[in-house]
Amino acid sequence: MSEILNEVRALLLPADDAQAVLEVLVTDEEKPSNPGSSDQPxxxxxxxxxxxGSSQAGQHEEGSIFLLRRxxxxxxxxxxxxxxxxxxxxNLAQSRRATLDLSATAKPVSNQPRTGFVLTLQxxxxxxxxxxxxxxxxxxRPLLSECKRLQELALTHSTDQGASYPWLLPYTLRxxxxxxxxxxxxxxxxxNKPxxxxxxxxxxxxxxDDAADSTxxxxxxxxxxxRDVCHKGTYRLTLRVGTFNVxxxxPLDDLAVWTRGPESFASKLPPLENLSPLSIGLSERPPSDLRRALSSNASxxxxxxxxxxxxxxxLDLSTEALLYSTSTIKEDSWTSAIFASLGDKASQYTKLASKQLVGMLIIIIIKVDLKPCFSDVRLSATGAGIMGVMGNKGGTAVRLAFTPPTQDNESSGAFRPTVLTFVNTHLAAFDEMVDKRNMDFHDLSKRLGFSSYAPVEAINPPQTSIYESDVLIWMGGKDLNYRIDLPDGEVRSIxxxxxxxxxxxxxLRYDQLRNAIAxxxxxxxxxxxPINHLPSYRYGSGMTDELGYDLKRRPAWTDRILHLSSPSVHVRQLNYQVHPTVTLSDHRPVSAEFIVPVDILPGHEYYESLRRLLRQVAPPSLQEEVRPMxxxxxxxxxxxxxxxxxLASRTIRVKNTGEVPCCWRFxxxxxxxxxxPxxxxxxxxxxxxxxxxxxLITLEINIGPKEAPTLNLGSKVLGAALILHTAFGKDHFISVGAEYQYSCFANDLIRLTHLPGPVRSLKSQDDLLPENRGVNAPREIMRLVNWLMKSADISKLLxxxxxxxxxxxxxxxxxxxTDFPYPVGDVDPAISRAFWDTLWELIMSLTEPIVPFTLQxxxxxxxxxxxxxxxxxxxTPAAVNVWISVTAFLxxxxxxxxxxxxxRRxxxxxFPALLPDDPNPQSTPISPLAKVNFILYFIT
Incomplete structure (x- = not known):
């Protein structure tokens, strides 16, 4: 019980302490004669x-009873x-012993409810x-004694039911x-929520709620x-993650390029005679165009x-396997193939854990010498297929704790571990099932969990969410199953x-997963x-195009790897690759490499620091009238x-002039x-x-395309009132002002043609020229086009x-x-490119594109x-003039x-600037191929 007492103390603020603890059952009111019929203890x-601040602690001590659950x-x-x-x-009374059940199916008498005591708390x-x-x-007995002692103190202080007990607020509100x-x-x-x-x-x-906010x-x-005080360094944990819909x-192909990376092309691997009779042989380096297809990532x-x-x-597509399967034959064969593909490195690794759910399998392989660093390995699996339970769709997951090794390369239990979770899923198929895939994600996020170590007879053992981790890596092949929302012919042509x-x-603008995230x-x-590789699905063995994709199925990036981490763990992904040379499936395997910087935090020192810091910032009793300032x-x-x-910035200095720690917020x-604003x-x-x-509080102003359209139509004078609130203290008002300088960027095309001169000279919105006196095209766009026509180094521009x-x-x-500082003539190619980039930035910032969305x-x-x-x-005439001028330069x-x-390049x-996509999510996407073809009519 001492361990539980310490666990309760971990919930408390430094001024509070747990004096006694007792395991109880909340009696079911409908079955008062059976005290064992209640829910969990x-x-x-x-x-x-x-x-x-009290001189005699006993005279200033108060108490409370907490009811806790897991x-x-x-x-x-x-x-x-x-x-x-x-x-x-x-009140305390002895409960009646329940009638013994002596039937053949009854539990042993020793396991049946014992005589207990009923406590009635009023x-x-x-x-x-x-x-x-x-x-x-x-x-x-000690619990009742403590209650009696604290109640006597309450009687001494005449503390009645109307007392506020302000020290309890953090517990009732957190x-x-x-x-x-x-x-x-x-x-x-x-x-990851601010x-x-x-x-x-x-x-x-x-x-x-100042109490809850302060907590x-x-x-x-x-x-x-x-973390800052106890940080002793960082261990670079390296990961290679792969997903493959087989x-x-x-496993008939050589998997080395997937398991070890493209560099394995240059290495010789032992023949996989028993596992890969159809090995395609990858001892030679692939041609340059294939290397580009693998990935553009060099790291x-x-x-x-x-x-x-x-x-x-x-892994298993048989009908029987969809209903029930416990065989490990396929898992064993793929595990053997992976170790075979590691070649002379295989002896350095060992399998740590695996979890299979019919066709889904996740395998964790670690370095042998790091095995002592891994602990608390937990497994999970759940279905998301037919009726939400069948194994054709769903997920498997592994959770593990990694503790950095000491100098002798053995894990030290003294260090605080970092928890990593890996999730492997197979979501709903078919192009039109994107909403079902989104639902599957949320369903698996709730149902995939890791059971804690609990007695085998526990019906519902406690669960840890997959999100209760320091790093979460989620992978899926055919399926994550997200597709490209474009016609098949267009995808292939592009x-x-x-x-x-x-x-x-x-x-990727039409990729279902990217749009679901956005x-x-x-x-x-x-x-x-960033994806810089060919789609991993769907390849064919019969009628295919020149890239190898099945003519009956649209290519798509269905095989994906994503990650999520704590703000204190700055995960770095090095690459993201597809491996077209592994051809045994209609999918190609995908891999990614990560570096996870694991902080070295001595566990005892870390938790002692937490206790010390908590005591340092513990809130005073509100009855003492010590207010933060x-x-x-x-x-x-x-x-x-x-x-x-x-970007413009200013700094405000805020100082705590009071006697107690202060929590503040805007x-x-x-x-x-x-x-x-x-x-x-x-x-x-x-x-x-x-x-x-x-x-030091920093105020920043950085007007971009999102804010400028409104500011360009309003007053130059900007102002805001900020409120800095002190928890349990007073508010402070801060006024902020600025003078916005109008810009031709993020403006309306027609409005630009009615400017009387440079936009900066505009005094108010009333100075705009009348409708019949506007210029033929915005001066700013024409200035950029004219300079590029006369001065750009065309050969090096792109x-x-x-x-x-x-x-x-x-x-x-x-x-x-004002005049450009770069005269007509020979200039640095970087200057020409700056004019080019400025032109497209100006066009893309228009509040309405040159060709309105309704006409595209x-x-x-x-x-x-x-x-x-x-x-x-x-x-409109202005839009025609701009279109003709810009396409003439192109x-x-x-x-x-x-x-x-x-x-075509x-x-x-x-085309994203001349014919941008309508941001309205309800609009029907317009073919990018058709947009490009329309532009080609004007530039070829």
Whole structure:
């Protein structure tokens, strides 16, 4: 029971202590004669509180009874709190022994409920009593003694039911926070949510829940400080992760390129006579075009991986296997094939764990000399197929703890472990099932969990969520199963004919998984490395195109690897590759390599630091009237003139002038409003200050395409009122002002033609020219086009790179109307590229594209050059002039080498600006291939 007592103490603030604890059952009111019929056991704990600053602790001690239970993740949670005041009643009676069941199927008599004691807790006359049953007579006596002692103190102080007991507020309001001393990682979905979004709703005059907010801010501060104080270095844990949908095939190919990486092409591996009779032989380096198809990522691990993680799908496609399968034959054959593919490195590795659910299998392989570093390995599997239980779809997962090795390369239990979780899933198939795939993701996120070590007779053992980890890597093959929302012919044409630097970025605009992430419909917190490789599905063995894809199925990136990590674990992904030379399935295997920097934190020192820091920031009793106080150095901030895409920042100094630690946060000026206008950023939005400590708060203004359209139509004078709230203290008001300088960027095309001069000279919106006096086309676009026509180094333009500072300089000259500092003539190719980038930045920032969204579907239906030019009559005169001028320059650019490849490259680079996608999620996507063909009518 001493271990449980310490576990309860870990939930408490430093001024509080657990004096006694007792395991109880909450009696079922409908079956009072059977005390064993209640649900899971609870814990009853007696807590004492010592007011700070007292000379005689006994005279300033208060008590409370906590009812606690274990959550599904095995954590203790405070369920109810009962202050021990003078009117609290706690009655004890002996319960009746239940009638013994002597039937043949009955449990042994020793396992049947023993005689216990019924405790009736009556908090007050207006509150229903709580009836509990206890069988632990050994711990019952000290609990009753502590309750009696604390109640006598309450009688001495005349503490009645109306007492406020402010020290209990943090416990009654922190239901959704994790105990600060818990060794279980916090849910990654919580950790990756900004702290200010977790705080209570508040605004001027409505401070919110200061007690709960202070607890969150303090816990966040304490954890960070403890990590910083105890950090002894970092261990680079290296991982190679692979996913492969094997389509029911045995391991007949050499897997080395997938398991060891492309560099294995240069190495000789022992023949896989028993496992790979159809080995294709990869001893020679592949041709250069194949190497490009593998990946454009050059980075790779500089040493052999510490961990291999391999996920398989469709391991067994037999009908019987979908219903029930316990065979490990296929798992054994694939495990053997993996070790065979490691060649002379195989002896350095050992299998740590695996989990199979019919067709899904996940295997963890680790270095032999690191085996002592791994502990607490847990496995999980759940179905998501027919009726949500059959094994044709679903997921398998492995959770493990890694403790950094000591100098002798053996794990030290003294270090705090890092928890890694790997999930392998197979989601719903077919193009139109994207919503079902999203649902499968959320379903598996809830149902995939890891059982804690519990007695075998436990019906529902506690579960740990897959998100309660430091690092979570999620993989899936045919399936994650997300597809490309474009017609099959277009996907193939783009893959075959488009330049490599645009084919993938274009297709990924229509990738179902990327769009689900962007729309926060699934995997919204996960990160995925840039995809620069061919789709992994679907290859064929019969009628195929020149890339090897089955003519009956649309290619897609169905095989994916994503990751999510704690903000304190800065995972670095090195590459993301597909391996076309492994041809046994209609999928190609995919791999990724990661470096996980594992902090070396001595466990004992870390938890002692947590305790010390908690005592340092423990809140005072509200009855002592010690209020936090802060002083703001400057409450009036003016930025002066601010410009488009030019960062401006100011710093505010805030000092704790009180005697106690202070939690502070910014709050909005009114309910349901934002803390600050969208053009202003505050860093940080909350924090904790010790007495006499100073915090630096940064205010930033960086006007971009999102904010500028509104500012360009409004007043130059910007202003905002910020409220800095002190928990249990006073609010401070900070005024922020700036003068916005109008920009031609993020403007309307027609509006630009009605400017009386440079946009910067515009005094007010009333100065715009009348409709019949506007110019034919925006001066700013024409200036850029004219300079490029006369001065650009055409031969090097597309392959050069620009300097962002030069682009910023050109923006300023466009806004002010001053001459460019680069005269007509020979110039550095980087300057030409800066003009090129500025032109497309200006066009893409238009609030309405040159060809309005409502007309883009029509323009892509044009079938000839004549039809394309006739279509321009449907545009406004300004839009026609801009289109003709820009495409004339593009035609001039393409004529430099008169190749069809150059023209297509130019068209694919420019169509996202000339014919951008409609951001309205309800709109029907327009073919990118048709957009490019429309542009080609004008530039070839």
């Amino acid at each position: 609870r814990l009853l704990a007696v807590i004492s509180h010592i007011r700070s 959550s599904p993740s095995e954590r203790l949670e405070i369920q109810r709190v009962f202050p021990i005041f003078r009117d609290l009643s706690l 908090p007050g006359s207006q509150i229903p009593p709580l009836v509990l049953t206890a069988f632990d007579t050994h711990n019952l 239901k959704n926070t994790q105990p600060i001393m818990s060794q279980t990682p916090i849910d990654l979905r919580v950790l 702290l200010h979004e977790q705080l209570s709703p508040a605004s001027a005059g409505l401070p919110g 969150l801010i303090r816990d966040h501060w304490v954890r960070k400080q403890a 389509n029911g095939k045995p 790779s691990l500089d040493r052999d991986p510490d961990i291999f993680v391999f996920g398989f799908q469709e 893959l075959r004919t488009w330049p490599e630097d645009t084919r993938y970025t274009t297709l 729309g926060q419909r699934a995997f919204d917190l996960f990160k995925e490395f 802060i002083a703001v150095e400057d409450t009036s901030i003016h930025f002066g003139q601010i410009r488009y895409k030019q 709050i909005p000026i009114a309910p349901n409003e934002t803390i600050s 969208e053009w202003l950023r505050i860093l940080p939005l909350n924090g904790l200050l010790l007495p006499s400590e100073v915090a 392959d050069s790179s620009s300097d962002p500072q030069v682009v910023a300089q050109l923006r300023e000259h466009l806004d002010t109307g 579907a029509r323009c892509t239906q044009m079938t000839s050059r004549d039809e394309a030019f006739e279509f321009l009559s449907e545009l 035609q001039f650019l393409c004529q430099a080498d008169s190749s069809e490849e150059t023209a 130019v068209a694919t680079m420019c």
